[in-house]
Amino acid sequence: MLKIENLHATVAGKPILNGLTLTIPTGEIHAIMGPNGAGKSTLAYVLGGRPGYEVTEGSVTFDGQDLFALEPHERAAAGMFLGFQYPVEIPGVSYLQFLREALNSQRRSKGEKDLTGGEFIRLSKDKAALLGMDAEMLKRPVNVGFSGGEKKRAEMVQLGIMDPKVAILDETDSGLDIDALKAVGHGINSIMRDPKKSVLLITHYQRLLDYVTPDRVHVLSRGQIVRSGGPELAHELEREGYAEAAA
Amino acid sequence: MTALPTRKLEAYRYADIDALASVWTSLDSPARVEIAAQQKLQQIWLPSGEEVDVRRVEMVLEAGAVARIFALNNAARYGRFELDVTMHEGADFAFYGANIGGGDSTLEIVTTLRHVAPGATSHQMIRSVLGDKATGSFLGRIEVAREGQQTDAEQSVKAMLLDRGATANAKPELEIFADDVKCAHGATVGELDKNQLFYAAARGMDPATARALLLEGFVGGLWDEIEGNDQGIAEVARQALRKVAA
Ligand SMILES: Nc1ncnc2c1ncn2[C@@H]1O[C@H](COP(=O)(O)OP(=O)(O)OP(=O)(O)O)[C@@H](O)[C@H]1O
Ligand SMILES: [Mg+2]
Numbered sequence: 142m143l144k145i146e147n148l149h150a151t152v153a154g155k156p157i158l159n160g161l162t163l164t165i166p167t168g169e170i171h172a173i174m175g176p177n178g179a180g181k182s183t184l185a186y187v188l189g190g191r192p193g194y195e196v197t198e199g200s201v202t203f204d205g206q207d208l209f210a211l212e213p214h215e216r217a218a219a220g221m222f223l224g225f226q227y228p229v230e231i232p233g234v235s236y237l238q239f240l241r242e243a244l245n246s247q248r249r250s251k252g253e254k255d256l257t258g259g260e261f262i263r264l265s266k267d268k269a270a271l272l273g274m275d276a277e278m279l280k281r282p283v284n285v286g287f288s289g290g291e292k293k294r295a296e297m298v299q300l301g302i303m304d305p306k307v308a309i310l311d312e313t314d315s316g317l318d319i320d321a322l323k324a325v326g327h328g329i330n331s332i333m334r335d336p337k338k339s340v341l342l343i344t345h346y347q348r349l350l351d352y353v354t355p356d357r358v359h360v361l362s363r364g365q366i367v368r369s370g371g372p373e374l375a376h377e378l379e380r381e382g383y384a385e386a387a388a
Numbered sequence: 389m390t391a392l393p394t395r396k397l398e399a400y401r402y403a404d405i406d407a408l409a410s411v412w413t414s415l416d417s418p419a420r421v422e423i424a425a426q427q428k429l430q431q432i433w434l435p436s437g438e439e440v441d442v443r444r445v446e447m448v449l450e451a452g453a454v455a456r457i458f459a460l461n462n463a464a465r466y467g468r469f470e471l472d473v474t475m476h477e478g479a480d481f482a483f484y485g486a487n488i489g490g491g492d493s494t495l496e497i498v499t500t501l502r503h504v505a506p507g508a509t510s511h512q513m514i515r516s517v518l519g520d521k522a523t524g525s526f527l528g529r530i531e532v533a534r535e536g537q538q539t540d541a542e543q544s545v546k547a548m549l550l551d552r553g554a555t556a557n558a559k560p561e562l563e564i565f566a567d568d569v570k571c572a573h574g575a576t577v578g579e580l581d582k583n584q585l586f587y588a589a590a591r592g593m594d595p596a597t598a599r600a601l602l603l604e605g606f607v608g609g610l611w612d613e614i615e616g617n618d619q620g621i622a623e624v625a626r627q628a629l630r631k632v633a634a
Contacts, residue, residue, distance in 0.1 A: 189586075189590050191586050191590075192582065192586065212589070212594075213586065213589035213590055214592050214593055214595070214598075216590075217589070217590055217591055217592035218592050222590075223590045225587065225590075228587070229581075229584055229587040231587070231602065231605060232605060233604070233605030233608050234604065234605035234608075238601070239591070240591070242588075242593060243588065243591035243593050244592065246592050246593045246594055246597050303592070
């Protein structure tokens with residue numbers, strides 16, 4: 142599904158990713174862990190195509206096509222979803238308006254018809270319910286005044302609405318209380334545990350992995366994958382810290 | 389007939405005088421609107437569709453009168469909405485105006501609010517969205533006479549520039565002779581937020597759609613107070629935003 146090869150990237154002229162290689166086969170969930178500043182969010186942004194994140198070497202193939210040939214919105218339409226570590230606030234634009242516009246943009250680019258207002262409301266209510274979120278919240282401006290946990294839940298509601306092929310979830314678990322963590326874990330499983338889909342889960346903690354069992358766990362340090370293993374690697378990291386595990 | 393103004397006049401400093409000349413004969417005396425005591429008026433000013441769209445209105449609010457004006461200034465070449473308002477005791481005036489333009493259009497909203505008696509309130513909210521080489525201005529003069537105690541006058545002025553060649557001007561001007569007065573004004577000029585644009589792109593919105601949506605969010609609050617089910621202006625504004633965002 143996602144094949145990252147020898148990826149080098151700079152931010153503001155500073156090299157952050159230094160030859161990162163990683164393959165996520167279709168149907169698998171992979172976790173990336175690693176110390177602060179290792180380049181985890183940078184990887185997510187590079188995959189999403191954020192302006193200012195410059196790829197200097199290497200390649201990424203997404204579902205057989207060259208990812209870097211696609212604009213950010215085209216990547217989304219092609220089935221990539223980026224869950225933000227820090228979801229962005231948009232005053233004056235309601236979540237319903239935002240998501241309907243986004244989903245319909247995706248549909249139009251695939252030659253599909255727009256969802257009607259009614260169809261869209263039904264879909265968003267369903268997904269909000271799945272994540273244990275009050276659908277009324279979607280009438281509010283995007284993320285404005287949302288608590289940290291509510292923002293992360295809202296990211297997962299969006300994941301459900303967009304129903305992507307691959308989800309790159311950047312610290313979706315940070316800032317969540319225990320119930321929200323459970324709800325988010327359940328949401329990821331029910332939306333993304335599918336033989337046709339893949340997930341790249343960026344996290345600092347084992348806790349989320351108690352709910353979403355990864356097929357593989359990787360350690361990202363100084364812009365490279367320095368170790369890979371099965372789910373037990375996450376436990377080892379939690380016990381011993383990155384310094385030991387990456388040594 | 390009154391002579392054509394020049395840019396030496398404060399209220400015309402940003403005006404497109406050539407464009408103004410083409411319509412001046414029909415405009416040299418402003419339209420007059422009087423709102424009787426305790427009466428209420430709501431007006432919605434849609435663009436005329438002409439490439440030069442100039443309005444001059446003098447409004448008098450008698451004691452306790454209420455006026456709500458919603459205005460969309462979107463002329464292709466020159467749009468000028470000029471409003472002179474005199475408020476008597478306890479009158480309540482609000483103006484919600486947008487300058488939306490691209491090309492090399494010149495758009496301006498010029499208001500003079502006269503608080504001549506105690507306890508009147510005025511509220512002005514102006515949003516400008518300017519692309520290409522457009523210029524959008526707001527000149528807002530507030531005069532509070534000695535008798536205008538307990539005046540509450542507020543201006544919120546924000547502009548969004550979409551291109552390097554676009555210009556926004558905001559000039560609040562206060563002349564206050566009463567001592568018990570609340571006057572608040574704030575003016576900002578900004579650009580579309582890159583983080584918001586990327587967030588929208590990451591959810592699949594093409595750049596033009598994303599810009600239009602963010603601009604709608606920026607301007608949209610102007611129409612919230614419209615009474616009755618008259619959201620036509622919101623739709624016309626949306627079309628205008630789509631056009632400058634494209
Ligand atoms: N705009 C920028 N200018 C300069 N340096 C930057 C910029 N953005 C990120 N960096 C640097 O890139 C490095 C990697 O940051 P990144 O956000 O990818 O780390 P991370 O692994 O996600 O960390 P965390 O666990 O704290 O979220 C950091 O050293 C950071 O300071
Ligand atoms: Mg990060």
